[in-house]
Amino acid sequence: MTMDYLRLMKYPGAKTAMLPELTRIIGGSGCKVVVDVFGGSGLVSLNLHGVSVVYNDLDPELYNLFLQIKNNSSRLKRLLIQRMDELFHPGGKEILQNRSRNEIVRKALIQRASSGHSNKYETKSDPVLRAEETLFRFNVSFGGLGKTYSTDREKSPARYIEKTIAQYDMISARVHNWRLENLDFRSVVEKYDSSEVLFYLDPPYPGKEWYNFNFRDDDFRELKLLIDRVAGQYILNVDDNIPMITGIFGRPTFLRSYPSNNRNDGSRPEESKKKAFYMNFDDPVSSKDIKSKRPRRSY
Numbered sequence: 001m002t003m004d005y006l007r008l009m010k011y012p013g014a015k016t017a018m019l020p021e022l023t024r025i026i027g028g029s030g031c032k033v034v035v036d037v038f039g040g041s042g043l044v045s046l047n048l049h050g051v052s053v054v055y056n057d058l059d060p061e062l063y064n065l066f067l068q069i070k071n072n073s074s075r076l077k078r079l080l081i082q083r084m085d086e087l088f089h090p091g092g093k094e095i096l097q098n099r100s101r102n103e104i105v106r107k108a109l110i111q112r113a114s115s116g117h118s119n120k121y122e123t124k125s126d127p128v129l130r131a132e133e134t135l136f137r138f139n140v141s142f143g144g145l146g147k148t149y150s151t152d153r154e155k156s157p158a159r160y161i162e163k164t165i166a167q168y169d170m171i172s173a174r175v176h177n178w179r180l181e182n183l184d185f186r187s188v189v190e191k192y193d194s195s196e197v198l199f200y201l202d203p204p205y206p207g208k209e210w211y212n213f214n215f216r217d218d219d220f221r222e223l224k225l226l227i228d229r230v231a232g233q234y235i236l237n238v239d240d241n242i243p244m245i246t247g248i249f250g251r252p253t254f255l256r257s258y259p260s261n262n263r264n265d266g267s268r269p270e271e272s273k274k275k276a277f278y279m280n281f282d283d284p285v286s287s288k289d290i291k292s293k294r295p296r297r298s299y
């Protein structure tokens with residue numbers, strides 16, 4: 001993706017490749033409020049303009065992270081910079097090559113994992129320290145819930161954190177205006193439903209246990225019942241070609257292929273992933289595509 005965008009952290013299933021299309025469709029919908037129902041890393045919310053944002057995720061650690069960015073922004077930034085300094089400049093002015101920096105991060109993480117909860121950053125009672133821990137863990141890990149640590153083959157974890165620090169003030173200015181919720185999707189949709197609202201729906205992947213909170217088939221069925229009766233607009237994206245999903249949601253509004261750079265799912269880097277979109281409002285660009293490229297499969 002060539003566009004310049006804000007991103008807080010790496011996250012499994014973050015919508016990086018789909019971001020230009022999602023922001024274009026959401027921006028063109030005319031809605032005033034966007035509810036990011038399965039907010040995750042907040043990537044989509046962070047890159048929306050001209051709308052009010054409600055960020056929601058059922059995971060309390062993600063909710064806490066955004067709450068601390070909103071309410072204790074400077075302290076969280078200081079902690080992050082302090083952590084980088086402790087790791088990379090222990091003597092005050094060491095300048096290290098990328099390779100040795102990665103190695104330092106990896107060793108620090110492995111050491112912390114093996115020493116249980118003794119590290120001062122895992123002081124769970126302090127929500128700002130917990131937020132810093134979450135941010136650090138996701139940025140330096142590869143895949144899953146921040147529990148697998150990157151190796152030299154992946155991009156530099158140090159560079160990820162440095163990018164977060166560089167973008168931090170812009171991110172914090174956005175988050176400052178958000179409403180934050182820590183609700184199950186059923187409750188947040190019920191709470192905010194109105195004709196001025198657009199729900200962005202990016203649920204967990206069926207059959208994958210990537211998150212602290214994952215989805216069962218019944219959750220997809222209940223999501224379908226919910227979107228069938230909302231007063232607001234919605235756009236839902238899911239992986240294409242999953243019989244359970246098409247059985248519940250039917251024929252998608254449109255399909256798209258994106259290059260897959262997410263090796264969590266076992267794909268090779270050059271492979272592309274097909275995504276199915278469902279929405280209840282017109283998007284001039286994708287409806288033109290649908291007329292010219294109707295999927296041949298019958299659902």
Ligand SMILES: C[S@@+](CC[C@H](N)C(=O)[O-])C[C@H]1O[C@@H](n2cnc3c(N)ncnc32)[C@H](O)[C@@H]1O
Pocket residue numbers: 011012013014015016037038039040041042043044056057058059183184185186202203204205211212213214215
């Ligand atoms: C595919 S991820 C969202 C990724 C996000 N769009 C991004 O770009 O970072 C799905 C998210 O749904 C959250 N989740 C799981 N079950 C939920 C539920 N019942 N209600 C609300 N959120 C839930 C997970 O914690 C996870 O962060």
